[in-house]
Amino acid sequence: MNKVLIIDDENQIRKLLARMIELEGYEVYQAADCRSGLKLLDISMPEVVLCDVRLPDGNGVDLVLKIKKLFPQTEVVLLTAHGNIPDGVQAIKNGAYDYITKGDDNNKIIPLISRAMEKALINKRLESLEAQIEKKYSFSNIQGSSKLIKEAILLAQKVSATDVPVLLTGETGTGKEVFAQAIHGNGPRHNKAFVAINCSSFSKDLLESEIFGYKAGAFTGANKDKKGLFEEANNGTIFLDEIGEMAFDLQAKLLRILETGEFIKIGETKPTKVNVRIIAATNRNLEKEITENHFREDLFYRLSVFQIHLPALRDRKEDIESIALTLIRDFGARLSRKDIKINSEFIEALKNHQWKGNIRELRNVIERSLIICNEEELTLQDLPIEIQNSHFEESAGRNYSNFELAAMERRHISRVLQYTKGNKTEAARLLKIGLTTLYRKIEEYKL
Numbered sequence: 001m002n003k004v005l006i007i008d009d010e011n012q013i014r015k016l017l018a019r020m021i022e023l024e025g026y027e028v029y030q031a032a033d034c035r036s037g038l039k040l041l042d043i044s045m046p047e048v049v050l051c052d053v054r055l056p057d058g059n060g061v062d063l064v065l066k067i068k069k070l071f072p073q074t075e076v077v078l079l080t081a082h083g084n085i086p087d088g089v090q091a092i093k094n095g096a097y098d099y100i101t102k103g104d105d106n107n108k109i110i111p112l113i114s115r116a117m118e119k120a121l122i123n124k125r126l127e128s129l130e131a132q133i134e135k136k137y138s139f140s141n142i143q144g145s146s147k148l149i150k151e152a153i154l155l156a157q158k159v160s161a162t163d164v165p166v167l168l169t170g171e172t173g174t175g176k177e178v179f180a181q182a183i184h185g186n187g188p189r190h191n192k193a194f195v196a197i198n199c200s201s202f203s204k205d206l207l208e209s210e211i212f213g214y215k216a217g218a219f220t221g222a223n224k225d226k227k228g229l230f231e232e233a234n235n236g237t238i239f240l241d242e243i244g245e246m247a248f249d250l251q252a253k254l255l256r257i258l259e260t261g262e263f264i265k266i267g268e269t270k271p272t273k274v275n276v277r278i279i280a281a282t283n284r285n286l287e288k289e290i291t292e293n294h295f296r297e298d299l300f301y302r303l304s305v306f307q308i309h310l311p312a313l314r315d316r317k318e319d320i321e322s323i324a325l326t327l328i329r330d331f332g333a334r335l336s337r338k339d340i341k342i343n344s345e346f347i348e349a350l351k352n353h354q355w356k357g358n359i360r361e362l363r364n365v366i367e368r369s370l371i372i373c374n375e376e377e378l379t380l381q382d383l384p385i386e387i388q389n390s391h392f393e394e395s396a397g398r399n400y401s402n403f404e405l406a407a408m409e410r411r412h413i414s415r416v417l418q419y420t421k422g423n424k425t426e427a428a429r430l431l432k433i434g435l436t437t438l439y440r441k442i443e444e445y446k447l
């Protein structure tokens with residue numbers, strides 16, 4: 001139930017108001033002075049406060065200021081004396097939602113409370129969304145406790161307080177965008193825009209229009225002016241993903257922004273000035289791209305003032321288990337499989353895999369396994385076949401070629417043994433081979 005607090009020392013009026021408001025379905029609290037009003041606010045957190053001006057221990061107009069400072073999402077409506085407009089005006093300056101004349105405007109009170117309540121509920125929702133975004137854009141979101149990831153986090157934390165351009169390098173799925181968001185979210189620009197663009201998703205001309213914008217009439221189809229992403233990100237951060245894919249002549253324009261903070265829109269003659277922090281990312285070897293004349297050396301030196309390399313998942317194997325468990329918990333909650341158990345072989349197989357797609361691939365594999373799994377426990381069988389295979393090979397201590405019959409036989413026997421929960425007599429019966437043969441194969445394949 002939504003809550004309203006009435007602060008008024010005139011008992012009769014307060015009780016009358018309380019009755020009226022209760023009849024509208026609100027939970028009503030009452031206080032007779034500033035001190036008990038603030039105390040009730042703290043305990044019951046009402047969304048709306050209806051407050052008299054003259055109170056025994058203070059003035060309602062000043063109280064508005066205090067309430068808004070301590071409880072910014074609460075909306076206050078001031079009850080002013082007849083004809084005292086200056087009080088109402090000052091209350092609004094102090095942050096009140098509105099004011100109303102006591103006694104005269106009784107029929108306006110309920111609609112006003114209802115509007116103030118709507119605003120207070122929006123304030124609450126906004127605060128919770130902001131908290132969610134803050135969490136998303138924070139370093140606490142970056143999982144892993146290996147030395148390599150900790151070093152990368154430490155560097156990123158240091159650079160986040162500055163305006164220096166950052167170049168994030170690392171394979172696909174290693175978290176370059178997650179790092180860019182955290183650097184932005186922890187820096188002085190955190191409450192300004194974070195604009196991301198993947199340079200590989202556009203042709204050269206489209207990318208130029210997207211990033212720098214254009215003037216109406218610049219080319220056929222340019223009917224009106226278009227703001228580019230640099231303007232959208234003004235005072236905030238732009239994240240240029242896959243920077244290695246940017247066309248050579250566009251790179252010159254980017255270099256100019258880095259050097260002067262200015263660029264010229266397509267079809268424009270005057271430069272536009274912006275104040276944008278640039279974070280770029282690549283999974284290419286830019287030094288190699290420079291030698292092949294695909295990337296400008298001067299731009300590289302400008303961008304790579306502060307370079308952070310994000311380690312591949314296979315180079316920080318010690319993180320795989322904890323990341324996997326967190327992902328199982330998160331996806332498990334979403335897929336209503338909160339209490340699912342995890343077989344140790346499942347985790348071992350994850351640790352043995354090469355993870356060319358890094359955390360993105362791990363996320364996808366975990367989500368898929370949870371969807372596929374029909375039992376109470378995640379087992380090897382719930383993993384994609386290539387992960388199962390590499391696990392079998394790893395535990396056999398040798399590499400089988402893709403076409404080797406032995407590899408398939410090993411995998412099949414292992415699965416049947418898992419199915420019979422290690423019961424060899426039952427496994428031999430299902431495989432239609434003798435028990436001694438099964439023992440020999442278990443020995444041979446090191447199962």
Ligand SMILES: Nc1ncnc2c1ncn2[C@@H]1O[C@H](COP(=O)(O)OP(=O)(O)OP(=O)(O)O)[C@@H](O)[C@H]1O
Pocket residue numbers: 141142143144170171172173174175176177178179241283359360363
């Ligand atoms: N350290 C991490 N902790 C938790 N989640 C992570 C981490 N790194 C990456 N992820 C998750 O992995 C996925 C891929 O991350 P992200 O898009 O940041 O990678 P990327 O390196 O930018 O990839 P690409 O080069 O393909 O753009 C996202 O779902 C992200 O939430």
